[in-house]
Amino acid sequence: MSWVVVSDAYELHAEACAYLESLRARDRSINTQRVYAGRVALYLTRCAATGADWAAPGFVWLTRFLHWLVEEPLPPRGLKTRPESRYREKTTANQIVTTVGEFLRFGVPNGWVKSETAAMLSERKYLSYLPPGYSAGEDGQHRVVDAKTIKFNVAVPGYEWLNDEQYGQLVDATSRARDRFLVAVLGATGTRIGEALGLHREDMHLLSNSASLGCQVLGPHIHVRRRLNSNGALAKARMPRWIPVEEGLVELYAEYTYERGRVPEAAESPMVFVNLFRAPLGRPMSYPNAKDLFDRLAAKVGFAARPHMLRHTAATRWVRSDTPRDVVQNLLGHVSPSSMDPYVHATDADKRAAVDRLAAKRRQQGAGA
Incomplete structure (x- = not known):
């Protein structure tokens, strides 16, 4: 199975299709290809609707695109007569723009996108505080990273799991x-x-x-x-x-x-x-x-x-x-x-047990004094 991007006139978008082909060449799963195809198609559709050049969107336009993603209602589901309005989460908007950035960077060595267009998507950032498990390297060489410039600041989502009963x-x-x-x-x-x-x-x-x-x-x-x-x-x-x-x-x-x-x-x-x-x-x-x-x-x-x-x-x-x-x-x-x-998830019982253990230890120390 292969995913492609086509226009309203059913014409293949050559650059988008080449990008999707690169995903297949990198052994990305068919599910990833499907999701990325939809994101790139959404970006190209918005470019066409606003008259923007997809290969040179500009920083301001991309910022507006990011906000449009969360402000534009999603199509209704099913056949409800009075469907409730649905909107994208900011996390989803960030993921879409990340894919767009990867697509634009893919176009640089192919001559479709100017290097300065790709360069505006990220900036060098020094990590003063390291994420858990992140290694800065022996000489701290990994403390400087490329940080995205066009994104919403969102809280890190919690990981969901099921307890034994569920x-x-x-x-x-x-x-x-x-x-x-x-x-x-x-x-x-x-x-x-x-x-x-x-x-x-x-x-x-x-x-x-x-x-x-x-x-x-x-x-x-x-x-x-x-x-x-x-x-x-x-x-x-x-x-x-x-x-x-x-x-x-x-x-x-x-x-x-x-x-x-x-x-x-x-x-x-x-x-x-x-x-x-x-x-x-x-x-x-x-x-x-x-x-x-x-x-x-x-x-x-x-x-x-x-x-x-x-x-x-x-x-x-x-x-x-x-x-x-x-x-x-x-x-x-x-x-x-x-x-x-x-x-690794801590339950309410885990956290309560930790507090109880500390309280018991303090009681023992107080009795010993």
């Missing part, structure tokens, strides 16, 4: 074995949705001994490998890894295999997750399929539920069970230890 409710809300297994895989292994949708049946080593499969890893486990798939699913991590699983997940896979066996069209597909309930039967599940599933489950349980929340859920469980951070890092497929920091 996770159980989400699993119980599934009515089909395939959907139940997908939710369980994400919650038990911490895989990204692209990694889960990219699983092949040959990756499922669910026997106590997989030597017959040419694998020396003991116990049931799954392999996560980066490969090109027909559904566009792509593992973010370039290095392959294996993740051990519990017997409960093996049982769910057996139930799913039985359900899948009743759909003849699914027999030949090498992929684990395939369409079983709507046409085209047997085709690998896609990102939109998974989003639709989680949207339905969220409506059913009454709280937000997205695939990546289950990655945070798995990581938080491992950390709280005193799993060493380097082991959790390997399970998640992170290259940098600092990438693991966002996956």
Whole structure:
């Protein structure tokens, strides 16, 4: 699958299409390509509507574009007679402008965009205070970074995850074995949705001994490998890894295999997750399929539920069970230890326990005095 950008007259925008082709060449996932294509198309549409030259928008115009993104109402959803007005978040606007900046920078070496246009998008900044996990280098050479000049200042969003009760409710809300297994895989292994949708049946080593499969890893486990798939699913991590699983997940896979066996069209597909309930039967599940599933489950349980929340859920469980951070890092497929920091969440109980421990220690010190 390839994404392109076309005009109202159905003419290809050559420069935008070349940019999207570069994303494919860099092994960016099909989902990333889809999102970036929409952002670039939105930018080009706004340029055409205002008479701006997309290759030389100007600092003031880009600033106005940033504000237009949050002030312009989004198209209504569904067929409601009196739809509520919806607007983009400032974080979303920042992401769109970031993609536009990358698109413009891509145009510089190709001769479409002047270097000064790309240069105005960022400025050199000295980091007086370093973010958690950020290394300044032995000589502080990494303290000077390129900071975006056109953006909203927004608070860092909190990372969402599910507690044990919510996770159980989400699993119980599934009515089909395939959907139940997908939710369980994400919650038990911490895989990204692209990694889960990219699983092949040959990756499922669910026997106590997989030597017959040419694998020396003991116990049931799954392999996560980066490969090109027909559904566009792509593992973010370039290095392959294996993740051990519990017997409960093996049982769910057996139930799913039985359900899948009743759909003849699914027999030949090498992929684990395939369409079983709507046409085209047997085709690998896609990102939109998974989003639709989680949207339905969220409506059913009454709280937000997205695939990546289950990655945070798995990581938080491992950390709280005193799993060493380097082991959790390997399970998640992170290259940098600092990438693991966002996956550690403190609950109300954790914070209350910390305060109670300090109070108890002070009481002991007071009694000793």
